[in-house]
Amino acid sequence: MTGRRLGVGAATLSALLAAATGSVVSAGHALADPVMHHVRYTVTAQNPIYTDIYYLDHQPEKFSDYSHNPYSFTPHVDVDLGPGKPWSFDLDMSNPDDYAMVVASTGTEPGTPGLHCDLAVDGAVVVSKDGPKGVLCSLRNW
Structure with a gap:
C-alpha cells in the first residue's frame, strides 16, 4: 500500500506542478511585447x-x-x-x-x-x- 500512496502522491504532485507551470507560461505570454x-x-x-x-x-x-x-x-x-x-x-x-x-x-x-x-x-x-x-x-x- 505504501507504494500506491507514493504513486498517488507523485501523480498529485505532477498534476499540481503541471498546473502551476501552465499558469506561469500563460502569464509569460500575457507579458510578451506587443506587436508593433x-x-x-x-x-x-x-x-x-x-x-x-x-x-x-x-x-x-x-x-x-x-x-x-x-x-x-x-x-x-x-x-x-x-x-x-x-x-x-x-x-x-x-x-x-x-x-x-x-x-x-x-x-x-x-x-x-x-x-x-x-x-x-x-x-x-x-x-x-x-x-x-x-x-x-x-x-x-x-
Missing part, C-alpha cells in the same frame, strides 16, 4: 498654404492617460505646405486602430488650398481624406 506597427502620417496641399497640424506622436500606455491630457500626446506644428512640399511623420505603435490620428487646418488663412492626408499602417494607406481647408485622417472611432 509602423505608422506614417502625410499631409499635402494642392496650393501653397500655412497649415496647423496636430498628430498623435506616441501611444499612451492606457486610454485614461490620453483622456486626462491629450495634448501631451498630440503636438502641434505650423507648416508651409504646397505642391512638392508635403509634411510627414513616422512612428511605431502597438494599437494604431485606437490612436493613429493626424488633423490639418488652415484656420483663418484665406483661400482653399485643397488639403489631403494619408494614414498608412505597415506600408498600406488605410485612410485617405480631402478637404478644402481642413482634413482629418484617423482610425479611431471615439
Whole structure:
C-alpha cells in the first residue's frame, strides 16, 4: 500500500506542478511585447498654404492617460505646405486602430488650398481624406 500512496502522491504532485507551470507560461505570454506597427502620417496641399497640424506622436500606455491630457500626446506644428512640399511623420505603435490620428487646418488663412492626408499602417494607406481647408485622417472611432 505504501507504494500506491507514493504513486498517488507523485501523480498529485505532477498534476499540481503541471498546473502551476501552465499558469506561469500563460502569464509569460500575457507579458510578451506587443506587436508593433509602423505608422506614417502625410499631409499635402494642392496650393501653397500655412497649415496647423496636430498628430498623435506616441501611444499612451492606457486610454485614461490620453483622456486626462491629450495634448501631451498630440503636438502641434505650423507648416508651409504646397505642391512638392508635403509634411510627414513616422512612428511605431502597438494599437494604431485606437490612436493613429493626424488633423490639418488652415484656420483663418484665406483661400482653399485643397488639403489631403494619408494614414498608412505597415506600408498600406488605410485612410485617405480631402478637404478644402481642413482634413482629418484617423482610425479611431471615439
